[in-house]
Amino acid sequence: MMDVRSPLASVGLCAALLLTSGCSPSEEQKQATLEEKTATFEQSLDGIQDPKLRDAIADLGGSLLLLERAQTKLASKPIEPEYGEDSLALLKHYATPQALVDTYINGLFVLRRASHSDYLTDLQPVFPFTFNVPEQFPFPHNLEWQSVTLSNNKVIPFQPEWSETDPGIQLSPSSSNLTNPDDLTVTYPFFDGIETENKSQPQPVSLKGAVEVVAPGKVLSFDLSKKDVGHTRTEGTVTVNLLLLEKNYAELELTNSAPLAPELADDSPNPLLVQARDITGQFLTRSGSINESAAQVAFYEKQLAELQKQKAWSPALEKQLTDEQKAFEQKQHRYYAKVYFNGVIDALQVNVLDFSRVTVTRKDLDLPVLRFDKNSLEKTVQALPMPVTVYDDGAASWLKDASMTEEQLKNSVTISQSVDDASAAHVVFDHPFTFNDDLVGAERNSSEAPVTFFTADEKGERGDPIELPTEAFELNPARGLLTYDLNLFPENPAFVVGSIPLFLATIEKTTLDATKxxxxxxxxxxxxxxxxxxxPADSWRFYAKDASGNYLKEILGVSHRAEEYGTAMFDVHYFYGQPTSLEGYQRTDLSTVQYGFEVKLDKPESK
Incomplete structure (x- = not known):
């Protein structure tokens, strides 16, 4: 049966559907209407006898409802700035798109992850590039694992899921790490009541697979702002039209007068990569996107209406829908995107992948399984040769907080509170984790800080202090958490006044030549x-640069110790590339900054 929902399957809604922001009255009304529509739609499915017809209607109708739900959530999310890295910076480091592809493929290796299980061994493919959701590697790619070879030369084929009835050794996707879908698990037979020592089992030696990546012929870049709304920008066969630029979202249309390369067959990869900066110049994180234009949605709604009139599924109906869809898509020469950001947009950076010409790279993989434990008892340094260079584009921004001031630290604090649980009401003093926090370390002075609760006077302002037993509240400076038990208060507090210690490292920077x-x-x-x-690692950090002057990305680090849980002898840091200079950052002093506060407390709900 044809998959009617396939055009909607690529809608970039993952991030949008994860939003958990509170609902405004208008949003609650929209959500209620949407829930009613969903309930009515689901009830209508019950009356459809033909299972194929019912599935087709459920798929297409469900996708349209999903799209509407995402639009409602995205439109109603509060506009609060959230900053991220330049996720497209890597495109600027490589002379051609093909060079980026070669780095992606040749920088891939496989780690055996530490396991305490007697019958599971996890394998982690490590890629040279990491991306924040919803971004992925920007070019169309496919990676298939085929088999693992064990130390006894036995080859275990990959299977898409673990089988409870298979008595042998299995290779399947890992169920323990949902954030990394490429992780794999070698599962040994498990016999209830019989301890099977993993070390006695044949161990994974190499992992085989195949990778395919499609590189666009070129990548074009456009810088847009409010003044570009309604105007087109053209370069070669590519035209970008900024339809709308509102506070936190942009609507764009892309046209490429050249047809897609024949190597892409029926695929339609996303050619439009959009980023936004706010007035500070920092990149805003994306909150989601809608890639279906009003015309496309109207077409799918029309197809759904046609399906709902039918009594049964038939080859003729399938052909009609397929022909309609092809005819519609052939008329669609524009790619549409409505992209939402966390913050107020000042400027857009639009990258266009031109897929009218492409290079397809296919490679068979036979990767050795390597083991690098975070803590090692080995006295020799294990080699990790790396044929590619990858840069750490977030390092400069991260390291700027080495010179953080008391005022900057205080200004970064945010205060939140909750009185949902009367016995554990709390106020949280939080601040973003920075490079300075990293070098503060675990040794923090957690001495008691003064805290006093107050009533409110007739004007609602701070009144008298409340006499309390010591067990009525607890301040944890290291966690920035003030917890109080309202059951032990003679009356509800209206204000809390005091101070909480923050910790600030004094950091000195040293630049070193790799040859000296x-x-x-x-x-x-x-x-x-x-x-x-x-x-010592508790007070030093090192960053490496190569001859280009860019920071190199660290692959991993190993701490070599004289004995288990014993004193560290030396640490090893592995980089993607050859360091020519180092930057050392040393914590030379640690000071306590008192953060004074007066917080108006939320009232607990009356029972």
């Missing part, structure tokens, strides 16, 4: 070896 490193630091190919006596 001091004692305690050494480079072995792409591995930086740090003597923990000379440069």
């Amino acid at each position: 490193l001091p004692k305690g630091l050494s480079l072995k190919d792409n591995a930086l070896i740090v003597d923990q006596q000379a440069f």
